[in-house]
Amino acid sequence: MPSPKQEAQKEEQKEAQKEAQDPELRWLREVYQPGAVQLTVRAVITGMFLGGVMCLSNLYVFLKTGWSLAVTVTACILAFAIYRLLAAMRITKREFSVLENNAMGSVASAAGFMTGGGNMSAVPALLLLTGIRPDSIPLMVWFAVIAAMGVFVAIPLKRQLINIDKLAFPTGTATAETLKSLHHHGGATNKARYLIRAGMIGAVIAFFRDAKTRWLPFNLPAHFGLPFKIGGVPAEKWTLSLDGSLILFGAGALMSFKTGWSLLLGAILNYGVLGPAMYSRGAIESVVYRNIVQFTLWPAAALLVSSNMLSFAFQWRSIARSFGSVVALFRKRKEGEVDPLADVECPTWWFPVGFLALAPLAVVLMMWLFQVPLWAALIALPLTFVVGIVGSRVTGETDITPTKAMGPMTQLIFGALLPGNVVANVMTANVTAGVGLHSADLLTDLKSGYLLGANPRKQLFAQLFGVVAGAAVVVPAYNLLVPTAEVIGSTQFPAPSVLVWAGVSRALSLGIGGLHPMARTAIGVAFALGIAITLLERWAPKSLKPYIPSASGVGMAMVVPGSNSIAMFIGASIAEFMRRRHPRVAEQTVVPISSGFIAGESLMGIAIAILIATGVLSK
Template identity: 65%
Template sequence: MSQSPSQTPSPSNLRIQPTDSPGDAGASAAMDPERYWLEHVYQGGVRQLTVRAVIAGMLIGAVMCLSNLYVILKTGWSLGVTITACILAFAVFGTLRSLRVLKAEFTDLENNAMGSVASAAGYMTGGGNMAAVPALLMLTGALPSAGWLMVWFAVISAMGVFAAIPIKRQLINVEALPFPTGTATAETIRALHGHGETARRKSRLLAIAGGIGALLVTLRDARFTWLANIPEKVSLPFTLLGKKASAWSLSFDFSLLLVGAGALVSFRTGWSMLLGAVLTYGFLAPAMVTQGAIAEVTYRSINSWMVWTGSAVLVSSGLLSFAFQWRSVARSFKSLAGLFRGKNAKDEEVDPLAGIECPPAWFPLGFAILGPIAVFLMAYLFQIPWWAGVMALPLAVVMGVIASRVTGETDTTPTKALGPVTQLIFGGLAPGNIPANVMSANATGGVGLHSADLLTDLKSGWLLGANPRQQFIAQLFGVVAGAVVVVPVFNILVPDASMLGSEEFPAPASMVWAGVSKLLATGVAALPDSARVGALCGAMLGIFLVLLERWAPAKAKAYVPSPAGFGLAIVIPGSSSIAFFFGSAIAALLRRAKPKLAEETVLPISSGFIAGESLLGIGIAMAKAFGVMPK
């Protein structure tokens, strides 16, 4: 049975205390956080990586991966899936046990192992994967076959799993970095398996919200003769330059997915997105249309100009925020140097976790096997010079160390910074080679960013007393599940490049990657004068907002627009930002008025809205693609 937080001191809060008896066994445990964890937290005898946990994780992870695919094409953000997956698994296994289909209890560590599988599958859309591949499609008009792309995604993501091995013990076991999302997942699993009524209430809310989201998308998108569809959106009640507000993308969307996603971000991000949408589509876009810089009043035409300004805000703010984390970067390089200092025989002899942690040799062995495959795929699929492919491998390790520490300390994986950085590196190494620029960066950034995301999952296991070696194996199962499902469904949702950058799928992350790559290939001079001015202003604005956030008085920081939220609002439809704002505002009001109620309801309801609408939206899109339903 699992132990409650009150019974088991959390190793993440362990602080070494001096002792008068250094030879005493208890004192030595207190002096060594790993030995303390082994003696007081580790649950070696509890079921963990069972067959049912793997199967459930692969199925739920595949579903959450598809949900994330839909969300990232809509919003550019890849949402965390582990907590939602754990709630779903608990509800499913609890129902099966109440029906007497299953006899054995679904343990907390089984749920954690299931979450490891599901998170690896769900993160298949992260790590730059679903930014780089759509960007390549936009830039070249073609992609490799589905089978080759599955292999590509699986290899890159698996290398990210192996890259986490040498830094896991330092960042999680020894330094006890917080990894807030991982800590929250552990607390959620404890609550689910420790308080049945709370768990059942959350699972019911998740199911009800999912049903409501699915019903809404059916009424909106399903084309049946017997069904009267509701409109996709309702225009705001004003005109600009003689055009309805909806022509400028300023409307209310009938989308609970966007409202749910907004509830999961901070209110500061929500109102920053609203402000960005109003300024972009209410003032800047009409001014550019009047000047002739934007040819017509359509979202695609507006976005083709705005993407340079929005990308500049996101890239400049991401890079500067990352630069301000230089202490984390410096500590990362110190940790990286430690990877090449082998332990002596005495250290190995007294290693308390030698039989539980992944052996250090697995890291070079994994790269020795997968590295040549990755280099071959880069050369064969994307015509990347072999030497550039070889260089991507050590760079991937460096990126993984940096991204993992930043994620552990701030809970923010620095995708917006490391993605463009890797593009800049390969833009200099292979100038003018667009596939090399995009996909080399996908390999380097993808491995590093996957490593950071998956360490968050290992943090949950550390707090719960799980076996890290079993979690590592679980993540490899998830990699396979995610790669197998994400590629064919992407090809159905996005049959050609014309779908990207549209109101249906704005794909802002891909627009940024494509913009950076195009800029590196053609040079700034190829941009229209107005777009260059817009990009310069965007870069300056991104820098200004970061500096203002950093230097403003503590009480004033809440009133500084979020650079990420403001920049994102420039490259997605105004209607999406409006929905995000409403979601964040409702959640913020509830957290202020009824904090306990908000804690119990916001996550399951929001996750249900997102899962219900995205999954049925994918189902309807597939039905239309195969001719089962009229378009």
């Protein structure tokens, strides 16, 4: 008969075996920090403030480049530095903990990404196509409802994707490592200094370049011309010049080098080959950016849609696993089986309650603001859930939320269901892409929390605070920067994603028969090129893959001024050089300096717009 000691040892072995087989139980015992300070008032207020600032910056950058940039790491570095300074000044006594900073990052991320998910593609596209500009308050509610629906869609996915499948969510993992470095190794001081100093440089340059007023002794040039001609026309007329914006340089430094050189390649092909050929044949009336891009947006849209849709189709295994994950979560537990995380994780029932509470409001807003028929709005709702599931799984595996595919996919569906209705075409795509983005964003933040031992429920509440802040900030800022449709597609705000969404909607709703024959030919060639690039990226020998351009980079280069692509290429090249030759220095400098340039210049650009609107500065 076994002794009491042997019985105890046997029980310990059983518990250890059970823990080894249950990753959730192991996380609960080894990583989770019960009772730790997390979602505090100061974390929420700091996150809403920094997220609002990042949202303003992202809006400006998006209208310039078509990209929304990650904000969480920048916000965490700034928050850490702020509270270190407040502690040094004896204004605050309690340490700003790593989990407080993580919760703050969830708030800031939700607010900063309010420009993404089709929001700032769809609404300006709607203005461009129809002249419709929804009132500010209803538009804020619209954005907040879409984002909150995405937050609730993430609930039934979290445990399967993060706890059990342990998907990488690379940005979430990197954020967790950054937070550990800041709070446990004091690694923020230099990064914060670089970020703040770069921000000041960006702000000063933007002021002396853009503030046109009598009392300013001089203005910095916006562009520096290149000393050659194309087809007898100066290169600068073809938008090929050196740009005086540090935003573009910083954005390029945050991209991959492949995207950077693909942008340069696209600019050369578009403004050095395609544009001059079209001009010589009369397809482009005069060498002005707006005239050029009205032609080239068609092949650009075809290339982006074909490449992104095919890339999305190649991820069919992820798509299938997405639905399998959801089914697994709703399986019944065995009799007597206790859920060890019942008091920690968000209950699964929160998803249907939250989603069903928001769905009627979304339907009413679609019908009221955008005259979407009731039946079409009802079809859009389950589609948002499907897109949220798929987008979240793909983000976890690749770190890329496929909004560039999700938006056009919805446009294609509603182009067939509602031919000729450009409003419904654009705004239903806004719903699906927005839900997909914010679901993936919350799961990315939850990955950081999972690695740090945070409480998922508190992170979900943090995300909802950020949704409110982002919606409240982005709408008035958009109205200020885009007072009329003429601003969209100008050299000041090329807004390439807006042009692509508008082009796809116009083509689906009105047809492409009225286009110039050369434009139709260009669409066919670009569509095939997008497919070819995607196939090469997938099946070319590994040794050749570094030389295959990014379809997204080439496509975007066709709808932004060539000077933008050149500047981003220079930024990407310098960052790549630093990463290869001086990796330690690059780790300390590339992200904070680039983020500082972007934040400083973009916020000064918005400040100048406010000063002009209030009459303090003359235009």
